[in-house]
Amino acid sequence: MAQNFFDRLRSYYIKVAEVLRGEADAASVFANTTDIGMSRELAYAEFLKQHAPSKCNVFLGGFLFDDDGAESKQLDIIITTDTAPRFNFHNKDGSGKSFSPVEGTLGVVSVKSTLNRVELFDALGGIASIPPTRALDGRVNVLLKIKNYDDWPVKIVYASKGIAPNTLLAYINEYYGTHPEIPLSRRPNFIHVAGSCLIVRVQDGMTLHDCGAGTAESITLGTYHLLTTDSDLQAVVWILNQLQQNASASTHILFSYGSLINKVNGLP
Known part of the structure; x- marks a missing residue:
């Protein structure tokens, strides 16, 4: 009997995960990534470039900012819509850092080598610092409902290895138990420790x-x-599903960055 396509697709995604763990030849799945020892940030960014919708721009991060000039803490990978301005002057070869307006950012990733309590809390603090998105009033067709825009961008913590899954979950609950002021929209959507666990915010x-x-x-x-x-x-x-949903919804949002002109000229 011929193998069902979805069995082959499952095998493909499992192979992708092996590459992210550094357990397989990267060239067999990702283009232009023959060095298995490359940094985890580069490996994860390449995974996104090869699998996220073409509407997504993926680059090594820096920070997100909003219209008021508020900035997030350091973020490792930023995924933006294809209509967002890019600030890649210091990232010409893909190994530097950039930054992006939070409006039009589809996703961010905090990458850790080992996710222990200290590194987890650092990642959660960085994600909590992302400026809020503005309401969609006047920027989308009133007949169109875009759910959870306040929860954009999709927020991911990825680690090559980490502490025991139940211990990790307990530390997440501990952190937010002592930081109840952090809104759900500024907490990770996914925390993934390769070969160990996935923790999903409902x-x-x-x-x-x-x-x-x-x-x-x-x-x-x-x-x-x-x-x-x-x-x-x-x-x-x-x-990948969440990024696809955000990318699809972003086509219906009128993103405008004209305020940047006034702000850089010192105007209100």
């Missing part, structure tokens, strides 16, 4: 499926849920 419409029983149960909005079965595969498909 958003509106998500359900937990028991594949064996074929049933689904509701899970509490805003809480973090731990996945350890096929976690690398789950991470790849969930993250």
Whole structure:
């Protein structure tokens, strides 16, 4: 019997995850990445470039800023829509850093070699510092509903290895238990430790499926849920799906960056 396509697609995504873990020849999946020992940031950025929609611009990060001049802390990878201005003068060869307006940013990634308590808290603090997006009033067709725009960009923490999954989940809950002022929209959507686990923040419409029983149960909005079965595969498909949704929705938003002209000229 011929192999089902989705079996082959599953194998493909598993191979992608192996590359991210450094356990396979990068050239077999990612173009222009023959050095298995390359940095994790470059490897993850290349994964996104090869698999996210072409509307996504992916580059090594720096920070996000808003119309008032507020800046985020350092972010490792930034994914923007293709209509957002780019500031890549110091990133000509792809190894430098850049920055981006939060409006028009589709995703960000904080990359860690080892995700322990210290590195986790550093990543969560960086994501919490992302300036808020503005309301879509007047910038999208009133008949079109774009859900969760306040939760843009999609926020990812990725690590090559980390502490035990349940311990990691406990530290996440500890951090937000002591920082309740951080809104859900400035907390990671996905925390992925390669070969170990995927931790997902529950958003509106998500359900937990028991594949064996074929049933689904509701899970509490805003809480973090731990996945350890096929976690690398789950991470790849969930993250790419969320980026695709954001990229698709961004085509209906009127992004305007004219205020930058006034601000750089010292005008209100």
